[in-house]
Amino acid sequence: MTIVASNLIWGVGPKTIVRDVSLSVCGGETLGLIGPNGSGKSSLLRLLSGLKRPRSGRVEINGRDVARVSRRNLAREVAFVQQNAATDTNVSVRDVVRLGRTPHRSALGGWSSADEAAVSAALAQVDMHGRRAQAWQTLSGGERQRVHIARALAQSPTILFLDEPTNHLDIHHQIEILRMVRDLDVTSIVALHDLNLAAMFCDRIVVMQEGALVACGPPAAVLNQALLRQVFRIEAEVIELSGSGRPHIRFCSL
Incomplete structure (x- = not known):
């Protein structure tokens, strides 16, 4: 395993934002993090990358506890791409x-x-x-x-973390960026809003709701009508995408 997280809890003041999350990520995998706004995706991404320290729990990257690795040494293995990094x-x-x-x-x-x-x-x-x-x-x-x-x-790096890398891009550039990330020779953990893009480009998907991990697995096993209704509060039809074995979500009009 490249990343192993055990029982992560984190919050700000009295508010708990990440609730007892455990997961593992294999080398070379592209893992998608999805969930509604405020579900804890970005916070979990920062905990996994070592940018935040959990209140309790542990993250190991390549067999080492990130809490015991210096930021400089960690940055030689792990890279983080923010949503809207900019410079004037x-x-x-x-x-x-x-x-x-x-x-x-x-x-x-x-x-x-x-x-x-x-x-x-x-x-x-x-x-x-x-x-x-x-x-x-x-x-x-x-x-x-x-x-x-x-x-x-x-x-x-051996591991690349990306926090909504397609935010504010047109659909052509969204597909272009995610295709490029998927084809890189690194392990990638990507927080995404677009469910269909996550289904197209991720090997597995983690679904977050109110800080907790509620589902994890291949897109076809995770994305179903019941989960979409429960977590995202939407009605949708889930079909197979052109014989690929990957799901495509067709949203129902109101």
Whole structure:
């Protein structure tokens, strides 16, 4: 297993936001986190990545308790892509991706050939190498998200966490980004709002409701009419997508 979480509880003040969640993620898997707004998806993502520490429970990444790993060492294995990371600084695409090498560099160390190779490889993986000299401000939303992912890949992680990476993108770029993430040679944990995109691109889906894990498994086993009614309060028909074995949700009109 790449990630094993046991009995995670976390909250703010008296409010509990993540309630006794246990799960495991296998190497190379793309795991989707879905649930209504306020269900605890983003908080769980930050607990799993080590960005937040639980009130109780434990997270192990590659066999090590993340609470006992320094942030710098953890950043050499784990990368996190936020929803809407932005910068107002006039920098190039390459400069943004170079930031991903920070965990691998010493305070006195110069820019190495290994750093340059990692940046070039990351840009190539997201098909942005040809735009490495382009100014950040001139990029479209989809291109910026690709660059954010490239910066994460420049860390040379084994695990990639993404918090709603398709938020505010048009459908073409949503599909493009998720297809790219699925095809990366890393373990990916992705928080998503769109249920059909989760069904299309995730190997397994975790469903959150009021901070608790209420379902986990392959999309076809998890997404059904009863769950959609109970968790998302919607009426929908679930059909198989073009013989793929993956479900497609057809929402019922009111």
